[in-house]
Amino acid sequence: MATDFIKTHEVPTQIGNILRRACYDCHSNNTEYPWYSSIQPLGWLLNKHIKEGKKKLNFSEFGTYSERKQISKLKSMKNQIEQNKMPLPFYSMVHKKSLLTSEEKNLIITYINNLAQ
Numbered sequence: 001m002a003t004d005f006i007k008t009h010e011v012p013t014q015i016g017n018i019l020r021r022a023c024y025d026c027h028s029n030n031t032e033y034p035w036y037s038s039i040q041p042l043g044w045l046l047n048k049h050i051k052e053g054k055k056k057l058n059f060s061e062f063g064t065y066s067e068r069k070q071i072s073k074l075k076s077m078k079n080q081i082e083q084n085k086m087p088l089p090f091y092s093m094v095h096k097k098s099l100l101t102s103e104e105k106n107l108i109i110t111y112i113n114n115l116a117q
């Protein structure tokens with residue numbers, strides 16, 4: 001999508017891949033529904049997270065945000081990652097692929113710091 005964060009900001013492939021892997025299921029229009037999405041209450045919980053997650057931050061629509069909103073969401077991303085709040089721990093328990101190494105966290109944080117300047 002043309003308004004996708006990865007496109008509008010020409011995000012380096014490595015960073016884009018991390019975000020797709022760890023965040024896009026809940027923060028974009030390209031959710032890949034996992035095997036448990038039809039098993040309750042797990043599926044219900046996941047859908048709730050996706051709905052709330054997208055409402056707060058949708059990478060697919062990032063390009064439609066005002067500059068001010070983009071900056072505030074970038075700051076928020078940095079905080080969430082620094083404080084290990086995102087990806088949601090519940091999700092990472094099931095989706096090990098979404099766990100970020102400290103190296104990956106640093107990559108994203110450095111990238112955001114550079115963007116914000």
Ligand code: HEC
Nearest residue numbers: 022023026049050052053056057076077080086087088091
């Ligand atoms: C399992 C779904 C899920 C995944 C995966 C996930 N998030 Fe979230 N995210 C949420 C939900 C739900 C909220 C809103 C509730 C909250 O803040 O706890 C949220 C909130 C946020 C916010 C706050 C937005 C605001 O308005 O300030 C940011 C930033 C964020 N997520 C970034 C990320 C990043 C970056 C990743 C990947 C490293 C990620 N999230 C992965 C579900 C998810």
